[in-house]
Amino acid sequence: MSSSLISPNPIGTSNPAAAGADRSREAKTRRRKKKAQAQAQAQSKARSLSSKWKSQAQQQIFSSNLLRALAQSRRRGGGGVGGGGSSGGRAVREAADRALAASAKGRTRWSRAILAGRIRISKFRKRKRPAAAVAAAAAAAGRSRKPRVSVSRLRGKGIPAVQRKVRFLGRLVPGCRKEPLPVILEEATDYIEALEMQVRAMSELARLLSGGASVGAGSSSGSPPEPLPGQ
Amino acid sequence: MSSRRSRSRQSGSSGISDDQIIDLVSKLQQLLPEIRNRRSDKVSAAKVLQETCNHIRSLHREVDDLSERLSELLANSDSDQAAVIRNLLMQ
Numbered sequence: 001m002s003s004s005l006i007s008p009n010p011i012g013t014s015n016p017a018a019a020g021a022d023r024s025r026e027a028k029t030r031r032r033k034k035k036a037q038a039q040a041q042a043q044s045k046a047r048s049l050s051s052k053w054k055s056q057a058q059q060q061i062f063s064s065n066l067l068r069a070l071a072q073s074r075r076r077g078g079g080g081v082g083g084g085g086s087s088g089g090r091a092v093r094e095a096a097d098r099a100l101a102a103s104a105k106g107r108t109r110w111s112r113a114i115l116a117g118r119i120r121i122s123k124f125r126k127r128k129r130p131a132a133a134v135a136a137a138a139a140a141a142g143r144s145r146k147p148r149v150s151v152s153r154l155r156g157k158g159i160p161a162v163q164r165k166v167r168f169l170g171r172l173v174p175g176c177r178k179e180p181l182p183v184i185l186e187e188a189t190d191y192i193e194a195l196e197m198q199v200r201a202m203s204e205l206a207r208l209l210s211g212g213a214s215v216g217a218g219s220s221s222g223s224p225p226e227p228l229p230g231q
Numbered sequence: 232m233s234s235r236r237s238r239s240r241q242s243g244s245s246g247i248s249d250d251q252i253i254d255l256v257s258k259l260q261q262l263l264p265e266i267r268n269r270r271s272d273k274v275s276a277a278k279v280l281q282e283t284c285n286h287i288r289s290l291h292r293e294v295d296d297l298s299e300r301l302s303e304l305l306a307n308s309d310s311d312q313a314a315v316i317r318n319l320l321m322q
Contacts, residue, residue, distance in 0.1 A: 070305060088302035089295070096298055165280040172287045185255040188283055192262050195290040202297040209304040 053193040058103060059201045065099035066201070100198050108190050109183070113175020259283055 073091050097114055104111035170176045170184045173191045256279050263282045 070301075088305075089299035092298035092302040092305075093295055096294060159277075162277050162280065165277060165284065169280055169284050169287075172284055172291075182252055182255055185252070185259055188287070189255070189259050189262060192259075192283070192286060192290065195287065195294065199290060199293050199297065202294065202301060206297060206300050206304060209301070 053190075053197040059197055059204075062099055062103040062197065063201045063205060065102050066096055066205070069095040069099055096198060096202060100194055104190075104194060108187060109175045109179070110173050110187050110191050111194075117174065262286075 070092065073095055101111035101114035166181055166184060169188060170179060173184065173187050176184050176187050179187070256276050260274060260279050263279070263286055265282050265286070
């Protein structure tokens, strides 16, 4: 008993010195854990970047952007759009592309090209110095421009067929006409996923609109068709 | 000899190796539904590029069709329904 009473004292006196060391050790381990967590988060973010287009949250963001853009265009277009079905479709397509590019948050070249292209074509109609415009927009995203790699480095093949396909692919993906091969491949990867998400979201919207015609406004209080993103 | 040296210099300055390109191509390959179902070992880069072009074009066509449908639906229905859907999606 008395020993237990006495024993804390030496521990108490030695505690400050030991506690300091303990605290520093604990702090170090905490810092290491935080670093590891941050690294893991960064890694998971990097990995999930490719699958970000598959998440429900991204689709909902895109859908809400699209709806807003559509409502805006409808307000601007007025009541005379009934006859022009094809022109209306074109406007929807452009609004959808813009909404898609906006959902990309400007991290990819094609999204920046889409967003910049709409303004450029409507105002200037100039094709000169597209690299300068894209670079200026890219500065905000913080992406450094990689030095050019010739296309013929694709496994050492300089075959014109492969080059032709790469050029064609570069023309398909917006904003990648003059980019080297690895850039085109990366942009194409992201672009395909984004397009698939666009198709999913728009078909969902069309289903809602065509299915909701009979239900009317009564379904607003019902459960939404997609589960809410809890992530 | 000089060509080899220049190539190595290019790879040193650009930082893009063949392995990275192969990695990108394989990542692209995974996305394509055509190639995913078949054996993915013997697909050449040209084939992957071709399938990528075809896939992007078909996706463009789908988006065009969907936007046509959506424009028709929006023109026919009221603006209330668009507002309803907006509320649904923004919960």
